[in-house]
Amino acid sequence: MAFVSRFRRVFTGPSPLCSQFASIRLNSTLTSPKLFVSGLSRETTDEQFKEAFNPFGQIVEAKVIRDRVTGRSKGFGFVTYTSIEEAEKAREDMNARFLHGWVIFVDPAKSREPRPPPRSESESSGTGFRTNKTVGWCG
Numbered sequence: 001m002a003f004v005s006r007f008r009r010v011f012t013g014p015s016p017l018c019s020q021f022a023s024i025r026l027n028s029t030l031t032s033p034k035l036f037v038s039g040l041s042r043e044t045t046d047e048q049f050k051e052a053f054n055p056f057g058q059i060v061e062a063k064v065i066r067d068r069v070t071g072r073s074k075g076f077g078f079v080t081y082t083s084i085e086e087a088e089k090a091r092e093d094m095n096a097r098f099l100h101g102w103v104i105f106v107d108p109a110k111s112r113e114p115r116p117p118p119r120s121e122s123e124s125s126g127t128g129f130r131t132n133k134t135v136g137w138c139g
Helices: 004-012 017-028 046-056 082-093
Strands: 034-038 059-066 073-081 097-099 102-108 130-132 137-138
Touching: 034 082, 046 059, 046 073, 046 082, 073 082, 082 097, 082 102
Parallel strands: none
Antiparallel strands: 034 073, 034 102, 059 073, 097 102, 130 137
């Protein structure tokens, strides 16, 4: 009997706990029309991604981020709308929804953190090991 009630809950809608988490994720306000979408299927293409978010407004750009070497999706992407209102509507309607068999999460996009400058050649030896001046060799 417990199995049947749990099974029924899966098809009748989200649990109160799930909706609590969804409301926590939606509490932050958007400051730009760019959205970060995580949880994408590895087979999702840019065209499918754009089609899924198209009903909520005019899309400036929809891009699935791919690995440089393999060309496979990394499982996340970005959608940019023409206005913040359109992005907010897409965020509310698409957050915690299924897209191509995977649950996706839609959050405001954050600006990219600056990367540290590349190390100079003098800090590394030709063998690929770094020298630590105080301890000695470490890899």
